Amino acid sequence: MLAALKKYLLVPKLVRLSAGAPRDHHVAWDRFWSTVKTTGASGDVLWDxxxxxxxxxxxxxxxxxxxxxxxxxxxxxxxxxxTRQLAGHFPYAVGVDVSAHAVRRARAESAGLTNVSYAVRDMTASGAGHGLDAELAALAAGGQAGRGANVFIRGVLHVLGERDRYALAENARAITGANGRVFLAETDFRGNAIDYVSHLGATLRSIPAPLEGAIRALPMPGRFGPRERSLAFPASRWELVEEGPATIETMPLSNPARADLIPGYFAVLQARG
Ligand SMILES: C[S@@+](CC[C@H](N)C(=O)[O-])C[C@H]1O[C@@H](n2cnc3c(N)ncnc32)[C@H](O)[C@@H]1O
Structure with a gap:
């Protein structure tokens, strides 16, 4: 019992670390990406x-x-x-991100791939999904404008508020049209922020560096499961094709030899009408 409560001694440390994160989430994301030096299993990006x-x-x-x-x-x-992995399964993959520094890094890491490109876009902004389908058709060899495109979302909705999730889903709708579908995979951790960081290896003595970097720089993540999905992708606008549990993998944090695992949720959706 005492041991279980001990983790709550982390609260002041977490409050102190997160106090300096920019309030504007777009600024926070771009500043975070501007500080990333390396990615992958021993890099600075928790979720890679x-x-x-x-x-x-x-x-x-x-x-x-x-x-x-x-x-x-x-x-x-x-x-x-x-995005690079998706390019192995689809004729063309476009990555979009609100952060110009993320997009710059994605382009550099994708050098040499001919069926991948990137664009800076706030995908919660009104109309952000329009035009992407036509752009894609022009880029993808033999693609036809108006046929729509698929949408992949991993680890994004759980960092957005409810209104932004809905706005992003509406933009996804503009991309998929009648033929494309959405595949999403998100963290759905059941527990509070202390449980979450403890799960990822934070103790009173130390916090893994990439986790500490995320706490210092980024908005506090939430969770995204069936309930959150039904609000962002309501049944009046979307048909739920399949949903279920998923496992989100992070870089090694609590054990240097293996990825850490976060309970997650996936769904496949098709726009109605
Ligand atoms: C946790 S990261 C996941 C990155 C990537 N999907 C992955 O799994 O490796 C969340 C990403 O969403 C981006 N993001 C946050 N808000 C966004 C928005 N409104 N529009 C587009 N991208 C956004 C952030 O810049 C960040 O790169």
Whole structure:
């Protein structure tokens, strides 16, 4: 009992660390990406495990539910680790992110790939989804404007507020049109912020450096599960094709030899009407 309560002694430390994070979330994300020096398993980005293991767990569902003749838009692509993997399964992949520094890094990490490109866009802004479908059709060899594109979202909705989640979903709708579908995978950790950081290796004595970097710089994440999905993608606007548990992999934090795992949630959705 005492041991279980001991972790709450972390509260003052967390409050102190997070006090300096910019209040404007877009500024926070861009400043975070401007400080990243390396990515992958021993890098600075908590949610980049540096392996394709998590993606491998999604491939069967992508094959089953998404039209693989259509291109794909990776919303909130960060350094493009998933965008590059998606490019192996779809004719063309575009990563979009609100942070110009993230997009610069994603482009540098994707040098040499001919079916990947990136754009800076706030995907919660009104109209941000318009035009992406036509741009993609022009980029993808043999693509047809108006056929729509698939949308992939990983680890983005759980860092947004409710209104922004809905706005992002509406922009996804403008991209998918009648033929594309959305595949999303998000962390759905059941517990409070102290439970969450403890799960990722924070103790009273030390906090893994990439976790501390995220706490210092970024908005406090929430969770995204079936309830949050039903608000962002309401049944009146979206048909739920499939949903279920997922496992989000981070870089090694609590054990240097293996990725840390966060309980998550996936869903596949198709726009109605
Ligand atoms: C936790 S990271 C996940 C990055 C990437 N999806 C991955 O799994 O490697 C969240 C990303 O969402 C981006 N982001 C946050 N708000 C956004 C918005 N309004 N529009 C587009 N991207 C956004 C951030 O800049 C960041 O790169």
């Amino acid at each position: 495990s540096g392996t394709d293991h998590e993606m491998q767990g999604y491939v069967d569902r992508l094959r089953l539910h998404l039209d693989r003749a259509l291109p794909v838009v990776d919303i909130g692509c960060g350094n493009g680790s998933f």
